[in-house]
Amino acid sequence: MTISDIIGILEARVLCGEDALSQEISTACGSDLMSDVLAFVKGKTLLITGLTNVHVVRTASMLDIHCIVFARGKIPGDDVLQEARESGIVVLTTAFTTFTTCGLLYQAGMRGNSECLDQRDR
Amino acid sequence: MQEFSLADTYGVTAQDYTTAGDASAAIKRKLKQLGVDSGVLRRIAVASYEAELNLIIHSHGGQLTLTMTPTEIALVSNDSGPGIPDINQALQEGFSTASEEARNLGFGAGMGLPNMKRNADDFHIESEVGKGTLIRMRFHLNKS
Numbered sequence: 001m002t003i004s005d006i007i008g009i010l011e012a013r014v015l016c017g018e019d020a021l022s023q024e025i026s027t028a029c030g031s032d033l034m035s036d037v038l039a040f041v042k043g044k045t046l047l048i049t050g051l052t053n054v055h056v057v058r059t060a061s062m063l064d065i066h067c068i069v070f071a072r073g074k075i076p077g078d079d080v081l082q083e084a085r086e087s088g089i090v091v092l093t094t095a096f097t098t099f100t101t102c103g104l105l106y107q108a109g110m111r112g113n114s115e116c117l118d119q120r121d122r
Numbered sequence: 123m124q125e126f127s128l129a130d131t132y133g134v135t136a137q138d139y140t141t142a143g144d145a146s147a148a149i150k151r152k153l154k155q156l157g158v159d160s161g162v163l164r165r166i167a168v169a170s171y172e173a174e175l176n177l178i179i180h181s182h183g184g185q186l187t188l189t190m191t192p193t194e195i196a197l198v199s200n201d202s203g204p205g206i207p208d209i210n211q212a213l214q215e216g217f218s219t220a221s222e223e224a225r226n227l228g229f230g231a232g233m234g235l236p237n238m239k240r241n242a243d244d245f246h247i248e249s250e251v252g253k254g255t256l257i258r259m260r261f262h263l264n265k266s
Contacts, residue, residue, distance in 0.1 A: 032228060033228055033231050034227070034228035034229055035228065035229050035230065035231030035232070035233040035234070035237075036231060036233060037228075038168055038171065038172060038233065038237055039233040039236070039237045039240075042164075051227075051228050053227055053228070055139075055142065055143070055227050055228055055229070056228065058142065058143035058147070058171075059143075059171070059228070061143075061147065062143070062146060062147075062150065062167045062168055062171045063164065063167070063168065064160075064164060
């Protein structure tokens with residue numbers, strides 16, 4: 001599905017990256033633990049989190065994650081959004097909790113990428 | 123890809139969470155400019171970010187050194203202490219001695235060293251308490 005589809009499903013608001021909403025995203029990861037995100041995420045993945053510090057964007061940038069959804073209506077600071085802009089990352093916020101956000105996306109066909117746990121990019 | 127060699131060093135300051143990721147972002151940017159395959163680039167980016175975070179969270183300060191030849195990229199992390207008492211324990215997923223501050227930022231879950239090992243084609247670590255820790259990772263360029 002596209003980021004625009006995700007916005008519709010989550011009734012989300014775009015905080016930055018308005019010009020890149022046609023990107024396709026096939027899998028998602030929900031975590032507040034960036035250590036786990038770094039260890040387990042691969043591919044064109046959506047990151048759903050309740051953590052709003054700048055390290056979320058830096059972690060996403062390292063992993064080529066192109067879209068972050070902040071759940072529970074959280075809005076990160078301007079410094080975080082500025083880094084996201086510079087890294088070309090789309091940032092959304094939704095009023096739904098992390099659990100419901102994941103559930104709504106799963107219901108719409110989005111899948112996790114944990115099956116890739118033991119695989120590597122080669 | 124052009125044939126050449128490169129050697130760059132990036133200093134990492136202990137406990138400086140505001141600049142955490144700067145060295146890894148610079149390394150990723152440089153290797154991308156040099157045309158490194160995106161799959162290899164991603165593995166190097168993750169490994170260097172983990173190494174950089176470890177230097178910030180655990181060490182007294184250190185550096186990341188990136189070297190590149192036509193066939194491989196090497197990333198070395200070394201610091202000036204405090205050293206790891208039990209490397210086998212530190213390599214276990216979930217084992218962590220990270221501070222509350224690191225955990226609050228979403229790190230320190232005990233995944234760093236295992237994740238570096240998983241992403242590198244070759245991983246070597248040596249450490250001496252009171253002296254420091256050296257991690258050497260190699261990434262082959264003939265695989266994607």
